Amino acid sequence: MGRSRPIGPTWVTDMRHYLDGSGTMVDLPGPALNLALFLGAIVAWVTSGRAAADQRTNVESRRSPGRRRCPGEIVASLEADGETIVWHCPACGDNGVTRG
Numbered sequence: 001m002g003r004s005r006p007i008g009p010t011w012v013t014d015m016r017h018y019l020d021g022s023g024t025m026v027d028l029p030g031p032a033l034n035l036a037l038f039l040g041a042i043v044a045w046v047t048s049g050r051a052a053a054d055q056r057t058n059v060e061s062r063r064s065p066g067r068r069r070c071p072g073e074i075v076a077s078l079e080a081d082g083e084t085i086v087w088h089c090p091a092c093g094d095n096g097v098t099r100g
Helices: 030-047
Strands: 010-014 056-060 073-078 085-088 095-099
Touching: 010 030, 030 056, 030 073, 030 085, 030 095
Parallel strands: 010 095
Antiparallel strands: 056 073, 073 085, 085 095
């Protein structure tokens, strides 16, 4: 039997929730702002076209299991619908689906 790794909860997010009607980021409290910047970095990597050649982003995992910073790097790809980004950290299992 293979080694199992705990999988964190799946983040299902829509980037439009962080923007106002003109596309400007809304005023957010610290934790929400950090999450928006993390997700925005993933979206920027995937939509830059670099993800077609290499799904490893330059975005570090944001998790700290057991109060130790995860050393993983987010892996992300654009789904066939052209609107959905699926991402995960192979080290800690943090993962999500981002749209909008």
